[in-house]
Amino acid sequence: MPVIVADSVEHALAALTEHPDATVLAGGTDLMVEVNDGRRIPSQVIAVGRVAELAGIRVDGHTQGATIVIGAAATFARLERGTVAELAPALAYAARTVGSPQIRNAATIGGNLATASPAGDSLPVLVALGATLEVAGPDGRRRIPINEFFTGPKRSALAPGELVVAVHVPVRRGPQDYLKVGVRNAMVIAVASLAIAVDLEAHSVGVGLGSVGPTPLAAPDACEWIADRARWDTDHVTVDPGDATEFADRVAAAARPIDDHRGTAEYRRNAVRVMAGRALRRCAR
């Protein structure tokens, strides 16, 4: 049967073992574009979008140190509201910028990860929040930190026979934001994007960058620098205006943009600088 509609993770993994060259189908919003265009001709498809285990969104642990476990087949429409909007607002903001309602109803966070496009909208947020992926394969399950997952444009550490089953997102108490530059508001692929997450418990700042490098990027030097310079209180963080400017420059230095049909490297680096400064000023006093 050339299209296997999996009903469990085990079923999908067994099918992948039996058909190592099979194409895994989740929401279809990336794959079917290539198929319709004749750029991809699958000989065997394993559909994972209806696996119940992959659809769940749950919270593990207590308020401090809690983790949101998002099943790989959770659609962006479900990330826009509810638990995710409450506990990881930047992820909900990013979800709302994906495609159109029709796309968000189909596209999944697992698909965004497995496709591993540098422009994937959820990816900078997962970098900023320090998420961990849970993948399943013939030898069992393993965890991959988000900053080790992307190995190049549309390339990831996912081994043959492995599936993304969930993403574990730490709940961070503090302001978050997601900014995206594109040619219009709806239906746009990011020319550059930036996620920020301030953690008022850990006194840390996380940043993720999209569409400005071969993979989604972090900006650890800028983040450590500003976390040291900032003044931390229980319910807010304060940053000097000059430090915000310096932070923006340091984040821009972490970008590795190229010229392409959506924008130039110079424009992208500047966009990152502007977004970083704006995001920090929104999150800090």
Place this chain on the structure above:
Amino acid sequence: MSEAYVLHVNGEEYAVADAWLGESLLYVLRERLGFPGAKAGCEQGECGSCSVLVDGVLVCACLVLAASAVDAEIVTVEGLQPAERGAMSDVQRAFVETGAVQCGFCTPGLIMAVHALLDQDPEPSDLVVREAISGNLCRCTGYGRILEAVEVAARRRSGGPDGAGAGGARGPGR
């Protein structure tokens, strides 16, 4: 070739035989099952002209692998109409009355999007309406009369005054 499979469309079962496995739901609906209501525009999820409901969820039929939609309830624009030939759904009637249909290519997709919206949110705000139809491109109307049609349909569903007289009015410029 894919093995034969069965799709549930507008409440009926249809067998699909001798299909290529990569065929989209849009292709199968239009070319194999005789449902030409969903339109093939961009075939990359950008234009919304092929919008259908799969298990009650609005999606682009062009991005659904047909053979993966077995066991799902698919509703196309043809399935919205009452049984009498030539009858229209309330949203379709509102579109006709307000002049929200020009060339008509985007109309079936927009009708599906508006049904999906009003079934979830019978009294949507202007912003919610704009967001709900943001995935449906219309190059004729400028959207004014489409927004007006949604308003008319919503008002009637909530039992408000009949909006039929608004047919000649300009689209909302607010």
